[in-house]
Amino acid sequence: MKELLFALSRADGVAGQRGAAKVILGLLPACARGEIDPLGGVRAVMGEGETTILLAAHLDQVGLTVTHITKEGFLQAAKTGSPDVRALPGNLLTVHGKRAVPAVVCATPPHLSKKDEPFPSFDQLYLDTGLPAEEVKQLIFPGDRVTYDMDPAELENGLCTGRSFDDRAGCAVLLETAKRLANEKLPCRVVFAFTAMEELGCQGAKIAGFAEQPDQALAVDVSFGDYEGVPAHQCGKLGEGPMIGVAPVLDRGITQRLIALAKREKLPYQLEGMGGKTSTDADAITVAGRGVPSGLVSIPLRNMHSPVEVLDEKDLESCCRLFCAYLLEGGRRCD
Amino acid sequence: MIDRIEALCALPGVSGREDAVRAFIEQEIASHCEVKTDPLGNLIAFKKGAARPRRRVLLDAHMDEVGLFITGVTDSGLLRFATAGGIDPKVLHGRRVKVGNRYGVIGVKPVHLMDEEERRKPSSAAGLLIDIGAKDKEEALNWNLIGETAVFDSRFLRLGDKITGKALDDRIGCALLMEMIGKEQPYDLWFSFSVQEELGTRGAKTAAFSVDPDCAVVVETTTAADIPGVEEGKRVCLLGNGPAVSFLDGGTCYDRELYSLCFAEAEKAGIPVQPKAAATGGNNAQAIHVNKGGVRTLALSIPCRYLHGPYGMADVRDIAALSSLLPVMAARMAE
Numbered sequence: 032m033k034e035l036l037f038a039l040s041r042a043d044g045v046a047g048q049r050g051a052a053k054v055i056l057g058l059l060p061a062c063a064r065g066e067i068d069p070l071g072g073v074r075a076v077m078g079e080g081e082t083t084i085l086l087a088a089h090l091d092q093v094g095l096t097v098t099h100i101t102k103e104g105f106l107q108a109a110k111t112g113s114p115d116v117r118a119l120p121g122n123l124l125t126v127h128g129k130r131a132v133p134a135v136v137c138a139t140p141p142h143l144s145k146k147d148e149p150f151p152s153f154d155q156l157y158l159d160t161g162l163p164a165e166e167v168k169q170l171i172f173p174g175d176r177v178t179y180d181m182d183p184a185e186l187e188n189g190l191c192t193g194r195s196f197d198d199r200a201g202c203a204v205l206l207e208t209a210k211r212l213a214n215e216k217l218p219c220r221v222v223f224a225f226t227a228m229e230e231l232g233c234q235g236a237k238i239a240g241f242a243e244q245p246d247q248a249l250a251v252d253v254s255f256g257d258y259e260g261v262p263a264h265q266c267g268k269l270g271e272g273p274m275i276g277v278a279p280v281l282d283r284g285i286t287q288r289l290i291a292l293a294k295r296e297k298l299p300y301q302l303e304g305m306g307g308k309t310s311t312d313a314d315a316i317t318v319a320g321r322g323v324p325s326g327l328v329s330i331p332l333r334n335m336h337s338p339v340e341v342l343d344e345k346d347l348e349s350c351c352r353l354f355c356a357y358l359l360e361g362g363r364r365c366d
Numbered sequence: 367m368i369d370r371i372e373a374l375c376a377l378p379g380v381s382g383r384e385d386a387v388r389a390f391i392e393q394e395i396a397s398h399c400e401v402k403t404d405p406l407g408n409l410i411a412f413k414k415g416a417a418r419p420r421r422r423v424l425l426d427a428h429m430d431e432v433g434l435f436i437t438g439v440t441d442s443g444l445l446r447f448a449t450a451g452g453i454d455p456k457v458l459h460g461r462r463v464k465v466g467n468r469y470g471v472i473g474v475k476p477v478h479l480m481d482e483e484e485r486r487k488p489s490s491a492a493g494l495l496i497d498i499g500a501k502d503k504e505e506a507l508n509w510n511l512i513g514e515t516a517v518f519d520s521r522f523l524r525l526g527d528k529i530t531g532k533a534l535d536d537r538i539g540c541a542l543l544m545e546m547i548g549k550e551q552p553y554d555l556w557f558s559f560s561v562q563e564e565l566g567t568r569g570a571k572t573a574a575f576s577v578d579p580d581c582a583v584v585v586e587t588t589t590a591a592d593i594p595g596v597e598e599g600k601r602v603c604l605l606g607n608g609p610a611v612s613f614l615d616g617g618t619c620y621d622r623e624l625y626s627l628c629f630a631e632a633e634k635a636g637i638p639v640q641p642k643a644a645a646t647g648g649n650n651a652q653a654i655h656v657n658k659g660g661v662r663t664l665a666l667s668i669p670c671r672y673l674h675g676p677y678g679m680a681d682v683r684d685i686a687a688l689s690s691l692l693p694v695m696a697a698r699m700a701e
Contacts, residue, residue, distance in 0.1 A: 105594050115477050116485070118460030121675030123521070123530070133523050135530055135677045140591040142646040143600060144454055149486040157594045159671065161528030161679055180521075181462070184469045186499030192462065192471050258473050259444055259495060265479060310478075333497065335478065337460035339471035341497060 032203050032347045033191060037183040039199035039206075043127060045094030045111050045176040046228045047071065051199070052090060055225050058206050060213040063223065072227035072235040074243070077209060078217030084362045085222040085245035085323070086208065086354065087236055087312045088201025088252065089229030092194065093336050095153075095177035097126060104164030105157040106134065108177050112230025115337040116150050122338070123180040124158060128171035133180060134158040179338035189344050190269065196340040198229065200330045201251035204347055208354045218361035226312055236312035240319025247285060247324050247362045250313040251350060254303055254329035256341065267331035270343040272299030273350035276327030278309050280317050284364030285326035291365060292356045298349045303329060324364070328353065367541060367689065368529060368682060370394075372522045374537035378464065380433030380515035381450045381565045387429040391540060391559050395547045399557070408573040409559040411547060419553035419700035424579035424661075425546065425692070426570055426650050427539030427586070428563035431532065432674045434463065434496070434516040439507055443500030445470065447516065448491065451564030455488045457675040462519040463496060465511060469519065470496040518676035527606070527682050534678040536563065538668050539585040542689055551693065553700035563650055567617070570650035574657035581624070581699040582663045584651045585692065587680065588612075588642055590669035601643070603669040605681040608638030609688040612665040614645045617652025621662040628664060628695060637691045642667060664695065 035058070044051025048071075055073045059065045065075035072090060093112035100106055106126065110116075121138035125131050137157040139148065158177070160167055183193030205223050212221070222243050226235030229252075240248065254274050257266040267274040275289050293300040308314045313327040328350055333341040379387035388409050392401055400412040409429070432451030439445055445465065449458075460474045472494050477485055496516065500506035522531035543557050556577045560569035574582070592604040603610040611628050612620050632639040642665075655663040666688055671679040 101594060103594070113477055115460055115474060117456070117474055117488070121454075121457040121672050121677060122461065123523075123677050133525060133530070135672060135679055137593045137595075138454070138457060138672050138675055140589045140593075140596070140602070140671075141452060141454065141674065142589060142602070142644060143591065143596065147488070148456075150456060150488060152486070155595070159593065159679065161525030161530065163526065166526065184462070186469055186471070186497065187505075188499045188501055190499035192469065255476055255479065257442075258475070258497070259440060259442060261475050261479065334460060334471065334473050335476040337474055339460050339462050339473070341471060341473075341499075 032207050033344050035206060036191060036200060036203045039202050040183045040193040040195050043178050044090050044092050045178060046091045046231050048176050055090060055202060060210050062213050063209050068238060070227040070235050070238055072239060073225040074239060075223045077212065077221045078219055080219035080361060082219040082362055083222060083243065083245040084219050084358060085224055085243050085248040086205050087224045087226055087239065087248060087250040087316060088205045089198045089235060089312055090202055090225040091228055091230050093230050097171060097173050097175045097177060099173060100168055100171065102164060104162060104167040105159055106171065108158060110153050113336055116153060118337045119156060125178050125180050126171055127176045130170065132160050132170055134160045181338040190341055191344055192339055192341045194338045196332055196342055197253045197335055200253055200342055200347060204251050204350045207351045211355055212358060215359065217358060221358055229312055233312050233315035236315040237319060240316040240323055244320045245323055248316045249326045249354065250311050250316060251328050252311040253332035253335060255335065256331035256333040258333045267301045267303060269331050270345050272301050273346050273353065274301045274303040274329040274331060276303050276305060276309055276329060278305035280308050280314060281327055282324035285324055287365035288363060289326055289353060289357065293353055296352060296356050298353055367545060367685060370541045370544065371538055374540055375522050375531045375533045378517045379429055379431050380517060381430040381562045383515045384429040384561045391544060395544055398547050404572055404576055406569055406572050407561040408569045410573055410576060411557040413547050413551055413555045413557065415551040415553040415555060417553055421580035421700055422556060423696055423700045424556045424558060424574065424577045424582040425543055425696060426558045426560055426582060426584050426654060427543050428536045428560045428650060429540060430561055430564050432564050436465065436511050436514045436516065438512060439503050440495060441503050443502045443506045444495035444497055445511060447496060451674065453674055455491050458491060458494055461676060463516040464519050465496060465498055465516040466514050468498050470498040470516060473497050520676045528679050529682060530677045530679045532676055534670055534680050535587040535673050538587055538680060538685060542585050542692060545689060546692060552697050555696055560650060567650045567653040571653040574654040574661065578658060579661055582654045582661050583695060584649050584663065584665040586649045586665055586667040587670040587673060588647060588667035589673050590671050593671060603640050603642055605669050605671065606683055607640045609684055609691060610640055610642035610667045610669055612642045615647045617648030618655055620665060624662055624664040627698060631694050631698060632691055635694055637687050
């Protein structure tokens with residue numbers, strides 16, 4: 032699934048951009064009828080049956096939006112979602128104006144830098160395209176989106192690194208699941224929802240849940256991966272399987288079925304216990320329309336929201352197999 | 367010229383590991399001069415000119431770049447490092463590097479798990495680690511990475527009149543000297559492509575001793591702080607206003623006569639130059655001007671924004687201006 036993940040990582044999809052949606056439409060199997068929804072998400076339907084199960088992964092990524100162009104031609108930008116400001120000073124970004132314009136984020140020069148000076152806040156950041164002010168004003172307009180410039184790459188032991196794995200990892204799982212089930216007789220109707228604007232507050236999941244009013248939903252997102260300095264109890268371990276969410280807002284019958292299926296299929300899995308809500312699309316889908324019982328599975332991910340997110344491809348594979356098993360049963364919940 | 371700078375910047379050459387840069391330069395210049403490598407690794411070239419000079423003139427540029435030195439491995443297989451040269455830790459968080467031939471990423475605690483104050487507080491370089499995907503300490507140790515160096519994984523881009531990438535400091539200087547060696551010169555000239563500038567101008571010390579010049583020109587890059595938020599008196603020099611000529615910095619009080627001569631010659635030839643309007647920083651002049659009985663020294667630098675980060679930025683018009691000015695000054699100093 033690495034090629035799929037990398038192709039999705041390269042697509043541009045800060046809230047409001049359509050690049051990722053178009054790439055996803057092109058990667059869906061022919062039998063899935065895919066459409067772009069009013070907020071820029073993608074929904075595709077496969078199979079028939081009395082029960083409708085919605086699978087959700089968000090297609091938007093964290094980024095910035097241009098707010099102002101100074102008279103010298105430097106750009107100011109607001110965060111769109113929560114990009115990691117620590118990864119910005121002195122780094123390269125892409126401004127999506129009339130064409131893709133590379134820009135370096137201004138960094139404090141060494142002779143003016145004080146020891147222990149904090150990272151700038153977003154309103155102290157300036158972007159430098161290197162172009163004359165008149166050219167900048169012709170190419171770029173307030174509202175243009177800005178993304179990290181980062182091509183995905185492989186680390187050792189099958190680990191992958193890149194931007195926007197949150198939640199293109201989930202999108203990759205959904206696309207691969209659709210592909211593997213394309214020639215199967217599904218006992219249910221399945222809606223693959225690639226939701227927009229999760230990073231702004233799950234707006235895309237809200238409308239997808241309402242419009243489809245499914246009987247059940249499974250969301251797939253990313254969660255914190257083990258790393259030094261991050262409390263171990265808040266992390267899943269990379270490569271030890273997807274994290275099945277256990278939370279009050281999630282449906283216990285679905286959660287228990289996911290655990291039972293992981294055991295039956297001999298798939299590695301980890302449990303992620305949460306006290307209330309899940310900070311994923313599942314929170315919005317569960318209360319969409321008359322309500323949707325939902326489960327959540329998360330891929331462990333290091334350095335979330337930075338341009339150097341890291342995950343283990345094996346966890347995507349296990350998650351995909353778990354979803355295939357669940358859907359082939361038609362979404363049988365545990366009592 | 368810019369193609370050559372691009373090729374030079376692509377090479378890894380952290381202080382003490384300039385081998386790839388040296389090999390490239392040696393191969394390119396060998397047919398135009400006499401060349402040897404000294405015991406520290408400096409590449410020293412003698413270019414025969416049309417006439418014997420009255421004074422021996424040395425032109426110097428350093429081959430090394432700032433980077434990281436791997437010093438240890440944690441139990442979980444992450445790499446500890448020290449910085450080679452002055453790098454603001456704020457440009458290390460969440461960045462991708464090349465550790466030898468392997469990709470690595472400098473990890474960060476997820477923004478979600480920190481409050482605003484913690485989010486904006488930079489770790490010291492000693493508190494940061496590189497993740498190359500090793501399973502554990504044993505595996506990482508087997509790869510023999512202690513003592514290995516890492517460089518920023520940056521692209522090289524042309525942005526209108528500007529270029530951006532890593533190691534512009536001082537591969538631009540190297541490219542300018544290589545260009546001079548490739549052309550006929552009126553007088554004999556000596557060149558040093560020196561090592562370990564970023565560790566305290568160590569290479570230039572032995573290179574100057576061996577060449578024993580009467581006069582020297584240090585060809586460098588220097589901080590340009592012509593960015594938003596920096597008041598006029600603290601901008602040092604401006605991109606596009608020509609090479610910066612040093613009168614005083616943290617290591618050298620420059621020869622007053624050469625400083626004035628440089629402005630006079632530039633004016634005569636219609637080449638833009640500007641004073642380096644700050645008494646900070648330092649370069650190989652600090653080692654060269656006190657060599658043996660003393661060396662009259664001039665420093666000419668390409669203004670560069672975001673120096674010592676993954677994406678410096680320089681103006682090709684300044685590079686063209688210095689390319690015209692260097693032969694003029696070398697000839698005046700030699701005659």
